[in-house]
Amino acid sequence: MSVRDMLDEPRIVDTHAHQPTAEFLEDAGGEMMRDAARKFGTEIETWEYETMREEYHEQGIARAVLLGWDAETNTGNPPVPNDYVAEVRDEFPDFFVGFGSVDPLKDDCVEEAVRCVEDLGLSGFKFQQIAQGFDPSDEAHRDLFDTIEDLGVPVVFHGGNSTLGAGAPGGRGLKIKYGNPMLVDDVAAEHPEMPILIAHPAFPWEREQLAICQQKGNVYMDLSGWLPKYVDEQVVHYAKTVLQDKVMFGTDYPMIRPERWFESFDEVFDASDAVQRKILWENAESFLGL
Numbered sequence: 001m002s003v004r005d006m007l008d009e010p011r012i013v014d015t016h017a018h019q020p021t022a023e024f025l026e027d028a029g030g031e032m033m034r035d036a037a038r039k040f041g042t043e044i045e046t047w048e049y050e051t052m053r054e055e056y057h058e059q060g061i062a063r064a065v066l067l068g069w070d071a072e073t074n075t076g077n078p079p080v081p082n083d084y085v086a087e088v089r090d091e092f093p094d095f096f097v098g099f100g101s102v103d104p105l106k107d108d109c110v111e112e113a114v115r116c117v118e119d120l121g122l123s124g125f126k127f128q129q130i131a132q133g134f135d136p137s138d139e140a141h142r143d144l145f146d147t148i149e150d151l152g153v154p155v156v157f158h159g160g161n162s163t164l165g166a167g168a169p170g171g172r173g174l175k176i177k178y179g180n181p182m183l184v185d186d187v188a189a190e191h192p193e194m195p196i197l198i199a200h201p202a203f204p205w206e207r208e209q210l211a212i213c214q215q216k217g218n219v220y221m222d223l224s225g226w227l228p229k230y231v232d233e234q235v236v237h238y239a240k241t242v243l244q245d246k247v248m249f250g251t252d253y254p255m256i257r258p259e260r261w262f263e264s265f266d267e268v269f270d271a272s273d274a275v276q277r278k279i280l281w282e283n284a285e286s287f288l289g290l
């Protein structure tokens with residue numbers, strides 16, 4: 001029996017969810033999202049937040065971090081606006097934790113970061129360095145990260161390769177080097193008060209990611225974006241042992257749905273109940289201050 005079956009009420013926290021609506025999948029995603037769908041042989045479908053919440057509650061998930069998206073300068077696609085993320089959060093305040101997104105290539109990114117926290121009450125930030133086309137270790141972004149550290153909120157950075165633009169000539173111009181977690185190590189070293197979550201097993205740089213999570217007290221990782229059966233064995237081993245206080249559950253909804261993720265987790269993880277509780281909700285509760 002898994003710890004999920006023992007829950008009287010939903011308790012699990014999904015640290016990584018996108019909108020199952022056109023705002024993310026069609027508008028912000030554009031052609032690069034259609035490439036990803038083609039690659040996996042799926043159609044892009046959209047549905048309502050109420051449906052998402054019901055699906056999550058059935059799976060024992062109480063909360064989901066809903067991520068903003070602004071890669072407008074690099075991709076030309078419109079953002080999932082921060083005001084929209086805050087609106088959706090306000091409709092489901094017990095369910096969603098809202099994370100904003102600022103485009104580091106825009107002149108007003110520092111002001112927008114402040115507005116996200118102080119005016120919109122968003123709980124953190126998400127960066128997708130490949131889609132946004134920037135190197136987080138570049139001095140040019142120092143002011144933005146200093147400001148976010150002062151705001152006292154956590155930050156999610158993308159980790160590893162991306163399926164966006166997959167198979168298209170030139171990958172639609174997206175550069176996967178920006179997904180190397182070693183670039184985030186610089187940010188973590190220079191901003192020790194900033195809690196950082198490197199999203200996804202960072203293929204093909206999982207070992208670098210594990211090393212950073214071990215060495216930097218302020219760096220964590222999640223298991224989103226991959227079914228557990230495809231996750232590198234060393235990541236699974238570390239998640240059960242030395243990094244059991246650092247690794248968190250995440251889906252990358254709606255690309256991966258919780259039921260499928262949990263099925264695969266049960267097949268390959270064989271972790272103790274105590275470790276499962278840490279991965280599924282305890283680590284996220286303390287990282288997010290829930």
Ligand SMILES: [Zn+2]
Nearest residue numbers: 016018225252
């Ligand atoms: Zn994602």
